[in-house]
Amino acid sequence: MAAPMWNLLVLGNDLDRWPVLAIQPRDQEVYEAVSTRLRRSGAGRIxxxxxxxxxxxxxxxxxxxxxxxxxxxxxxxxxxxxxTDAPPTTGLWRVAAERGRAVVLLMPPDTWDDTVDGPDPLATAPRIDALAGQRRLLGGLAAIQR
Structure with missing residues (x-):
């Protein structure tokens, strides 16, 4: 099984930013395994x-x-x-994370091309919105431990 892609994003506006950890397994088998574990831990369809x-x-x-x-x-x-392959956090991500919470999202295997180094920031929000509209976005608000 290949390791999932880990991407760090920030969603929201200037007044309300949320740090996001988006996990995209590379295949359906890993997606199902991670999905089951996240659901048992309180995540739901967004x-x-x-x-x-x-x-x-x-x-x-x-x-x-x-x-x-x-x-x-x-x-x-x-x-x-x-x-295993999580990128370093950015200044904007760390500022948004000061509230001690992060949004964890599980993306289906076909969301982003795994040949690129993370998602295209300009394409991220519409793609996440489309997944939510299709009820294909699993996630939840998690605590951050430093």
Whole structure:
């Protein structure tokens, strides 16, 4: 099984920014395994309304664990998902993360081309919105541990 792609994004506006950890497994088998573990930890399907209103489902069983300026792993209820290729956090991501919470999103395997180094920032928001509209976006609001 290939390791998932880890991408760091910031969603919102100048007054309300949310740090986002978007995980995209490279194949359906890994997607299903991570999806099951995230659901057991409190993640749910995110709707367009929840996405546009930043009404993230609270995922009490998920913690984003940081080591320095990188994400080390997701601690889930009873297991963890190691961030083998997570990029370093950006200044904007760290500022948005000061509230101690991050949005964790699980993207279907076909969301971004894995030959590029992370998603195209200009294409990110419409693609995430489309996935929410199709009820294909799984995620939740997780705690951040430093």
């Amino acid at each position: 709707t367009s309304r929840e996405l546009s209103g930043a009404l993230w489902p609270h995922a009490a069983g998920i913690t984003v664990v940081m080591q320095g300026d990188r994400i080390s792993h997701l601690q889930l209820s009873g297991s963890k998902v190691v961030a």
